Amino acid sequence: MPELPEVETSRRGIAPWVEKQTVKTVVVRDRRLRWPVPADIDRKLAGTTIDRVHRRAKYLLFETASGTMLMHLGMSGSVRIIEADEPAMKHDHVDVLLASGKALRFRDPRRFGCLLWAEEPLEHPLLRDLGPEPLADDFDGDYLWRRARGRKVSIKPFIMNANIVVGVGNIYASEALFGAGIHPRRQAGRVSAERMNLLADAIKAVLQRAIRAGGTTLRDFSGGDGEPGYFRQQLDVYERAGRPCRRCETPISAVVLGQRSSYYCKRCQR
DNA sequence: ACTGGCACCTGGGCGC
DNA sequence: TGCGCCCAGGTGCCAG
Numbered sequence: 023m024p025e026l027p028e029v030e031t032s033r034r035g036i037a038p039w040v041e042k043q044t045v046k047t048v049v050v051r052d053r054r055l056r057w058p059v060p061a062d063i064d065r066k067l068a069g070t071t072i073d074r075v076h077r078r079a080k081y082l083l084f085e086t087a088s089g090t091m092l093m094h095l096g097m098s099g100s101v102r103i104i105e106a107d108e109p110a111m112k113h114d115h116v117d118v119l120l121a122s123g124k125a126l127r128f129r130d131p132r133r134f135g136c137l138l139w140a141e142e143p144l145e146h147p148l149l150r151d152l153g154p155e156p157l158a159d160d161f162d163g164d165y166l167w168r169r170a171r172g173r174k175v176s177i178k179p180f181i182m183n184a185n186i187v188v189g190v191g192n193i194y195a196s197e198a199l200f201g202a203g204i205h206p207r208r209q210a211g212r213v214s215a216e217r218m219n220l221l222a223d224a225i226k227a228v229l230q231r232a233i234r235a236g237g238t239t240l241r242d243f244s245g246g247d248g249e250p251g252y253f254r255q256q257l258d259v260y261e262r263a264g265r266p267c268r269r270c271e272t273p274i275s276a277v278v279l280g281q282r283s284s285y286y287c288k289r290c291q292r
Numbered sequence: 293a294c295t296g297g298c299a300c301c302t303g304g305g306c307g308c
Numbered sequence: 309t310g311c312g313c314c315c316a317g318g319t320g321c322c323a324g
């Protein structure tokens with residue numbers, strides 16, 4: 023899926039077209055997402071105005087006066103602005119038709135995403151136990167170090183755990199660990215406070231760079247305006263197994279960790 | 293409390 | 309061209 027930079031890129035792409043817009047109606051073609059789209063989503067949204075589009079972790083939050091539509095893009099989801107009469111293709115599951123004549127179209131071939139309604143979104147079970155935002159000030163090396171006390175899990179799945187910190191997916195976890203010079207299989211509890219500082223900084227840096235580039239181009243992803251992201255060519259290790267490390271020329275290694283493929287330089291990362 | 297493993301689902305790429 | 313296999317950006321849930 024879209025990782026955090028892709029979700030943030032999508033949010034920025036759609037926000038100008040959606041904020042302050044009144045919803046005409048919601049068309050649900052297939053409600054079988056990870057959880058069923060609520061049967062009354064149209065009743066909740068029709069006639070209300072979307073005041074703001076926020077992001078929390080990888081969720082997009084469409085805020086209205088009466089509640090919030092939660093959207094998650096899963097592994098293969100995308101959202102974009104279209105003309106309301108544009109014909110729907112396969113996997114275009116939901117349209118939110120706007121007073122402007124445009125529509126917000128949600129597409130998700132694998133249907134791992136979701137579209138829900140909550141009156142108090144931050145208290146929703148899916149959101150309430152999430153860790154800090156990686157780009158916020160309350161996320162730093164000291165926080166990571168404290169949370170890692172006594173943890174035996176490898177550092178890579180540790181930073182991918184949304185309960186620890188949100189928004190670090192499989193691509194950027196590998197990239198951040200390369201940036202910090204930490205081996206992905208090192209136990210979280212055995213990373214020094216000093217190196218946790220490097221790691222927190224590397225997570226922030228890689229996410230910010232990716233957002234600036236408009237996200238990483240992947241099979242299904244494009245931003246709200248339909249333009250692909252350009253970060254992929256800047257990746258240091260992800261999907262670069264066997265190719266030379268950009269720092270030391272050693273061939274990049276691949277290993278499976280927590281059922282996810284992981285990439286690293288065995289010379290630069292310890 | 294923590295950990296690892298499985299599940300959900302579709303499609304693309306590969307080797308034969 | 310077709311078939312079977314493996315892999316893919318996430319994350320909730322389960323048993324141990």
